[in-house]
Amino acid sequence: MTTAIGRAITAVSGVVLGKEEQIRLAVACLLARGHLLIEDLPGMGKTTLAHALARVFSLEYRRVQFTSDMLPADILGVSIFDPDSREFQLRPGPVFTQLLLADEINRATPKTQGALLEAMEERQVTLDGVSRPLPEPFYVIATQNPVTQAGTFPLPESQLDRFLMRISLGYPSAETEIALLSGSDRRQQALTMKPQLSTAELMQMMLLVEKIHASADLIDYVQRLLGYSRDGGLFVAGLSPRAGLGLLRAARAWALLAGRDYVTPEDVQVVLGPVTSHRLQGSAGGTTAASIQQLLEAVPVVRRS
Amino acid sequence: MKSLRRTVSELWHGWLQRRIPPSRQVLLDQRRIFIFPSAYGFFFLLIAVLLFVGGINYENNLLLGFSFLLVSLFLMAILHTFRNLAGLKLVAASMRPGFAGARGALEVRILSAHHAHLSIWLHWPGAPAEEVSVEPGEEKSLWLSVQLLRRGRQHPGRLRVESRYPLGLLRSWSLVDLDHTCLAWPKPLSGGECPASGGDDDTGVNHQDRGSEEFEGLRSYVAGDSLRLVDWKSYARGRGLNTKQFSDPAEGRLWLEWNRLPGHDPETRYGRLCYWVLQLDQRGERYGLRLPDGELEPGSGPLQRERALEMLALSGESG
Amino acid sequence: MARVYQVPRHAFPWLISGALLASLPHMLRAELWLSVVVPLLLLWRIMIQRGRFAMPGKLVRGMLLLGLAGATLYSHGTLLGPDAGVTLLVAAFALKMLEMFRLRDAYVVIILAFFVLATAFLFSTGPLITIYIGLVLVLMVAALIGINHPESGVSPWRHFRLSLTMLGQAIPLMLVFFMLVPRLPPLWSLKVEQQQGKTGMSDSMAPGEISRLSRQNDLAFRVEFEGDVPPPSLRYWRGLTYGWFDGRRWSQAVPPALDRQEYVRFANGVSPQWYLQLLADRGDAAWKYRVVMERSGRQWLYAMSVPFSDKADVGLARDLRLVRRTDLEATYDYRVTSYLMPVAVEGLKDWERQFYVALPSGSSPRAAAMAQQWRDESVSDAAYANRLLRWLNEEQFYYTLEPPLLGQHTVDDFLFRTRRGFCEHYASSFAFLLRAAGIPARIVAGYQGGQLNPLGNHLQVRQYDAHVWVEAWLPEQGWVEFDPTAAVAPARIELGLEQALAGFDEQTDTGLAAVLRSNPLLTRLSHLIDYIEFGWAKWVLGYNQQNQLEFLSRWLGKVTPERMVMTLAAVGGSLMTVMLIWMLWRARRPGLKWWQREYRAMLRLMRKRGLNPPAHLPPAQVIAAAAQRYPRAAAALQDWQHCFEAAVYRPPAADPELLRRQLVVLRRKVARMSRL
Known part of the structure; x- marks a missing residue:
C-alpha cells in the first residue's frame, strides 16, 4: 500500500520538478486529513501540484479563484427555486468536491474566507438550515500571496489554525528550471496522469495513519x-x-x-x-x-x- | 465552659480557613500538612527508650546503638510520612445526588505529580474512609459517600486526607475544603392525592416550535418559518405556501403544583411533590412541575425526572 | 464474630521470615524446647495464613501461654531476670503470632520483634551478629511497611527496597546519636547470667585450677601499646594476688588490719598514705598501653606493674593491681601507664609482714624443714630464693598440664614425690618455701605472654595464657617477682604454653587452635579476624563515657552537657534537613526511565570519544554520525540504535528487560570498538 503512495509521489515529482519534499508534505497533509496552505508567488506550480495530486489519488478536483467580489454562496452553493419543477433546488457550490484548490484565498472578503474555513473545519455545509456533508476525503489546498498587495484580506490567525500545514514551493533550482523549460507543458502533463490509488485505498491509508x-x-x-x-x-x-x-x-x-x-x-x-x-x-x-x-x-x- | 470551647473551635476553623482556603483544587504542601505520631509511634518510642535504659544498665553499646537506630528510623519516618502526602493534588469532580436522610456521593480526583503516594485515606466528617494509592503521573478518581441531612445543596465539610504510610508510626493529614457540594433531593413522602392538574386550561397556548410529536394542521406561510416545515406537496398542488403545525399531545400532561398542597409546611410539600415525581416517572407519564420560584415544562424520561428533582432540591434557596 | 485481620499477602513473607530469624539467635542459645516450639508456632501461623487452620481459640492460647511460662520456670527456676525473661519474651512473641485479630496485633507483633531482636545483643556482641541483626531489621521494617499498605497486588520487594532506603538513611543519624548522646552510668545494677558463667581467674587457687584455664581458647583481653611492644619475658599481666594459704588453696585476702577505704584508691576518693608513698617512690614510666578487656563478670583488671590509670572507676589496690568499681558486664577498655617497681624505702609494716609469712601450722613439714635449713645456709633472702630456683631447674621437675593428684601435704607431695606440675604447683610450692623461711611472699595471678597480631600490632591474651607467679619482699628492694615456672620450663615464658609443653613431650589439646596456627594462610586470616574484632571492641563496644569525652573534647574543647546537647541538636538537625531537602528535591524531578539513562550513558560515551552531538538531534542521526566517525563500531552502533528504537519508539513487543540488557551489552561493545 505504501508502495502505491510512493509511486504516486514519484509520479507527481515527475510533473512538479525538484519539489519532492513539498510533495511529500502535501501528501502527508492529505493523509492526516488536514488542509494545506501554500504561500507563494503566482506561477510556482501550485495549480500543477494540486492537479497532479488530484489525478494520482483519483480525487474529484475543482479550482476556485478567489476575488474580492465573491460571496459565500459562490463557494458553498445556493438553493434556487426552479419554476419548472416548482421546487427549490440546491445548486451545490464548488466546495462539494474532494480536492479544492482555493487560489489566492486572501483576495476574498473575510466573510467568504470564513465560509470556506468553516466548511473545512466542519466538513459539512449548512444551507437553509440543512446540513450537507462534504465528500470524503475532503482536501483543501489554499494559496495565498506573500506580498501584501492592495485589496487583500490577510487570514486572521485563528483561521490560519485550520490549516494543518503551510508550505511554500519557492523558485526551482537552475537544473530543475532547465528541465522545466525544455519539457512540455506541465499542466497538460498533469491532466494525462494515471491514477495510482483509488479513493477507497486512500481512505484506508487515512485510517492507517491513526x-x-x-x-x-x-x-x-x-x-x-x-x-x-x-x-x-x-x-x-x-x-x-x-x-x-x-x-x-x-x-x-x-x-x-x-x-x-x-x-x-x-x-x-x-x-x-x-x-x-x-x-x-x-x-x-x-x-x-x-x-x-x-x-x-x-x-x-x-x-x- | 461551653462558650470557651466554641471560641476555640471558631478560632481553629478561622485559622484553617486562612491556612487552607476553599478551592476546587488543592495541592498539598508543607503549609497544609500536619504530622503527629500515632499511638504505635509512641509505643515504638517506648520500646526504644526501654532498650536505651537496658543499654545503659548492661553497658551494652550495641543495645544503645539499636535504640538509636530505632529513634533515627522514627525520625526518618517523619520525613517519609510527610513526603507521602506532599505533592498530592486533589480536585473536586462530579457529584451524585441523593435523597435527604440518605447518602450522596462526591467524586474527588487524586493526582500525583512526581512520586508515588501510597495508602492515602480520604473521608468527609462522619463518613467512612476510602483508601487509594497513586503512582507517579497517575490520576485516580474516588467516589466518597456523604451523609445528606437536609434538602438542598450540602457542603460536606472539610475532606480529611490522611496517611500513615510507610511505617504507621506517624500520621500525616490535611483538612482540605474542596468547595464541593452535594445535592440532596427532598425525602419522598408518600400519601395524599396527586397534587396535579390536567392540562385542559392550557390549550390556547401555541406550541409551534416545541417538539414535533403530533401533526396539528397547516397554516399559511409566514416569512421566517423554516423551509423544512413548508408543506411542499400542497404547494405543488397549487394551494399556496403553507407551514406544517405540530404540537405536544395534550392529554396525560400533568402539572404537579406546589399550590395544590395547602396546609402543609414547605418541606412536607417538597417531599410530597418528590414522591409524585417518582411515581409519575415510574408510570412513564408526562408531567410538569410548578413551584413558587419557577416551573418545569412537562416532559418524561430520566432527564425530566432529574430536572424535576433538582428543582425540588434547590427550590426555596435564594439565588 | 468480626472478620479476622488478614496480613497482606505481600507483607506476610517478611513478617514470618523476620519473626523466625529474629528468634533464631535465641533458639540457638537457649533451651532446646524453645527451638522446637517457636518454629512450630510459626508454622502454625503459616497454615492459618494459607487458610488451612483457623486461629486458635482463647482457651488454646491461654493453655499455650501457661505451658510456655511453665517451661520457662522449669528451665530457669524463675520468670524474672534477663535470661528467663528473654526466653519467655521469645516464646510469647511467637505465640502472639497466633493472636492477630486486628491490625493492632500486627503492629504489636512487629514492635515486639524489634525488642526480641535487640535482646540478642545481651548475649553476643560480635560484628557478625550485629550485621545479622541489621539484616533481620530490614525484614521487619519491610513487614511494617507491608501492613501499612493494605492494597493487594503489591510487590513485596517494593517494601524491601523502601525498608533498605529508610534504614540506610537512618544509619548516619544513628551514628550521630551514638557518638554524641551522653553515656550515663548504670541506673541500677543488672547482670546477665550467662550459661558459661564467669571465665578466667577466680579469687582463689588450688592445684589444677589454672591448668583448667589453659585448655580454654577464649580471649581474655587485647593490649595495644603506644610505642614498642615489650618482649615476652616482660609480659606479666597482674590481675590479683593471693595472700592466704590454707595448706591446699591460696586465696585472695585483705589483711584484717586494713579497711577497704585504705586498701583501694580511686581517682575521686581520698589518697591513703601508701599511695602517696608509691607516687613518690615509683620508677620511670616504662609502658603506655590500652587494654580492651572482654566481659569477665569480675572487677579485676589486668596490667603490668606498677599500673596507673586515670579512669574514674578504676582504682589501684594496695597489692599494686587495678580493680574496677563494678564487675565487667561488657567489653571494657582502659588506658594504663606502667611504672617500674619502686625501691622499698621503708620496710613492711609488722602486721603486713605477719600476714605475708603466715602458714597453716603442721602443713608440709618436710618442705618447711628444708626451707629453714636452706635459709640458714644462705647469706641473704635473695640468695635463698635463687638457690630455690636453681634447685627447681636442676632437679627432675616436669612441666605438664596433667599433674597427678596431691595428698594432704600438697607441697611435700609435689616437691618430693610427684614432681610433675603446672605453674600453680611451682608458684604455690615456691611461695610456701619462701614463707617457711620467713620471707614475705604472695602469689600473683594473671596472664603471661600474649600473641602479637602483626596487623594491628597488638597482643591478644587468651585464657590459656593464664599464669601464676610469686612476689617476695626482699629487704632494700621491696616486692620482687619470681617465676618458678620459668626455672622449670623457660620456654613457657619465651615461647608460650604450647612450645613449653612440647618440650616436655606433651600436646595442648586446644586442638583446632593448633591446626589454625600451623597453616600460614589460616594464621593470616585469623589475624585479620582478630584485627576486625579488636577494632569493633575498641570503637563500638568499648566506646564509653571516657572515650566519648576524649573524642568530643577534640572538637568541642571543653565538654559540658549543654554543649553536648547543642552539638547533638545541631548535627542531628542539619542531617535531617539535608535529607529532607534531598527528598523534596528528588521529588521535584521525576526519575529518568531506564532507556533515558541508557541514552544518557551513550551520549556520555560519545563525549568521552570526542563526539559532542547536540541534544536535539534524534538518536538515529546521532548514531549515524558516530558510525561515520568510528566505522569499526558501526555495526554495533546500528544494532544499538535498532534496539533503542524498539525500546523507545516502536510499539511494545519484545521483552523490555531483554532489550535493556542487550543495549548495555551493545554499548559496551561500542565502547570497545571505538577505542583507538
Missing part, C-alpha cells in the same frame, strides 16, 4: 516542544493544544510515508516547521522560521533530567 504508534516518550517529546514554545520566550504566543494534535497527526502521516508503523523524533522534526510556522509569530525580531529552528534546538529529543 493507528501509527506514538510511544509515551515521543508524546513526551511533542509535549516538551509545545511547552517550550509557550515558556521559552521565543514566540508571542505558544502553540495551542490543537497545534499539538496536528503536529502529532502530521508526524504519524510522515511515518506512514516512510513505511513505518511508529513515529520517530525525526518525523516530528520534519513536520514541525510546516505545521507550526503559520501558527507562531517570533517575538524577537528574527523570522519565524529561525525561531522555530531555535525551538527545535532547545528541546532535547530524549529526556536528560
